[in-house]
Amino acid sequence: MRVLLAGGAGYIGSHTAVALLEAGHDIVVADNYANSSAEAIRRVEEITGKSVDLFEADVTNHEDMRRVFDAKPIDVVIHFAGLKAVGESVEKPVKYYRNNIDTTLTLLEVMAEKGVHNIVFSSSATVYGDENDVPYVETMKKGSCTNPYGWTKSMMEQIFTDAAKADPEMSVVLLRYFNPIGAHESGLIGEDPQGIPNNLMPYITQVAVGRRDHLTVFGDDYDTPDGTCRRDYIHVMDLAEGHVKAVEYAAEHKGTEIFNLGTGTPYSVLDIVKAFRKASGVEIKYEIGPRRAGDVQDCWADATKAEKVLGWTAKRGIEDMCRDAWNWQSKNPNGYRD
Ligand code: NAD
Ligand code: UD1
Numbered sequence: 001m002r003v004l005l006a007g008g009a010g011y012i013g014s015h016t017a018v019a020l021l022e023a024g025h026d027i028v029v030a031d032n033y034a035n036s037s038a039e040a041i042r043r044v045e046e047i048t049g050k051s052v053d054l055f056e057a058d059v060t061n062h063e064d065m066r067r068v069f070d071a072k073p074i075d076v077v078i079h080f081a082g083l084k085a086v087g088e089s090v091e092k093p094v095k096y097y098r099n100n101i102d103t104t105l106t107l108l109e110v111m112a113e114k115g116v117h118n119i120v121f122s123s124s125a126t127v128y129g130d131e132n133d134v135p136y137v138e139t140m141k142k143g144s145c146t147n148p149y150g151w152t153k154s155m156m157e158q159i160f161t162d163a164a165k166a167d168p169e170m171s172v173v174l175l176r177y178f179n180p181i182g183a184h185e186s187g188l189i190g191e192d193p194q195g196i197p198n199n200l201m202p203y204i205t206q207v208a209v210g211r212r213d214h215l216t217v218f219g220d221d222y223d224t225p226d227g228t229c230r231r232d233y234i235h236v237m238d239l240a241e242g243h244v245k246a247v248e249y250a251a252e253h254k255g256t257e258i259f260n261l262g263t264g265t266p267y268s269v270l271d272i273v274k275a276f277r278k279a280s281g282v283e284i285k286y287e288i289g290p291r292r293a294g295d296v297q298d299c300w301a302d303a304t305k306a307e308k309v310l311g312w313t314a315k316r317g318i319e320d321m322c323r324d325a326w327n328w329q330s331k332n333p334n335g336y337r338d
Helices: 011-022 038-048 060-072 087-092 093-114 148-166 201-207 236-252 269-280 304-310 318-331
Strands: 002-006 026-033 053-056 074-078 118-122 171-177 179-181 215-218 233-235 255-259 285-290
Touching: 002 011, 011 026, 011 038, 011 236, 011 318, 026 060, 038 053, 038 236, 053 060, 060 093, 074 093, 074 236, 074 304, 087 093, 093 118, 093 148, 118 148, 118 236, 148 171, 148 255, 171 236, 179 201, 179 236, 201 215, 201 269, 201 318, 215 269, 233 236, 236 304, 255 304, 269 318
Parallel strands: 002 026, 002 074, 026 053, 074 118, 118 171, 171 255, 179 233, 215 285
Antiparallel strands: none
8 A cells, every 4th residue: 555644754654654664555755844854754764675755745735735646646644744742832822723724624625636535643642631531442522622732633533523424435543642752673763852852751861861951750749659640651663553553444444433542551750760760771860840731640541442443552661662762862862963
């Protein structure tokens, strides 16, 4: 199959590119490099020994996307393209709604024009909000999001669901990611946030490599065994392999299906600090700070549906996640700028 990765030069897209190529699929990548660089795809080619059709394209732009779809026939689209910084989405909500919703509408319109019916979408556990109890199950009602980024995901899920309802030819797979961390085991590709990292693991690896002085742990007064929040961290290569299954499923089914992609095992912030220290041998200086606005105490998946329906489970453990995150960061202290 030929798979279009919209936003495929980013963190999850580049790892999924490797997994798809290794599973024998062809890929096309379209990205405007809003939060990435073409270097990631060059490294995907180095890892796999295969060449990738790469387009500099804005997924909100119809002409750009027509050019991509006209180049070669596409069987399935994966929609990774979007802005994802939660804090920035609070400060610049219109920018987030404009970019994220527009990428979705443009993709759906151009897909309809070109007769492409299958799409896999990067959603997030954030759509469960804080009204639901862990573990989150796909059948739960969605909750209230705590920021515009989260709302764009919730709205885009609705747009895809409605589009598939109206077109019996369509196949939509909504993947709700939990917390992807780690990197490809080669250390050639990994997470490369611009500016100060918002997320835990890139912050830890930047402390380890000396780019930041210390980690601030956002609150230790939660109702958890060590007082810090718990999350379902998943190795990005497990997540990538989940996309291979999702793409194959999308090509064979119609309608909308939702899958959690998580491990089902929670770890606290301090568990991650300890696991990273063990995997890297590097001490992580940290201080306890106040809670971060919008954080939920607990977030983890019931991952049984993906296992039953897609035949997918996460195989890599927390040691692998920490080792591979450190391998990437220590080999590329300044990310792709090295
Ligand atoms: P990322 O920022 O590394 O990748 C997103 C890619 O989309 C980037 O390469 C960026 O340049 C591109 N992009 C953004 N707007 C675009 C546009 N208009 N046209 C073309 N390209 C555009 O982020 P990621 O971590 O790889 O996330 C991929 C997707 O998964 C995003 O939609 C994100 O919201 C979602 N997601 C990520 C996480 C996470 O923890 N990383 C969790 C849940 C969901
Ligand atoms: C966040 C977003 C979520 C998004 C995901 C991927 C919020 C509320 N949620 O998830 O919508 O899909 O990123 O982009 O922002 N932590 C620290 N110190 C730090 C950084 C994080 O203690 O410097 C803690 C957090 O409080 C949290 C855990 O580490 O308990 C994980 O945080 P993070 O990596 O930002 O992910 P989420 O908040 O789960």
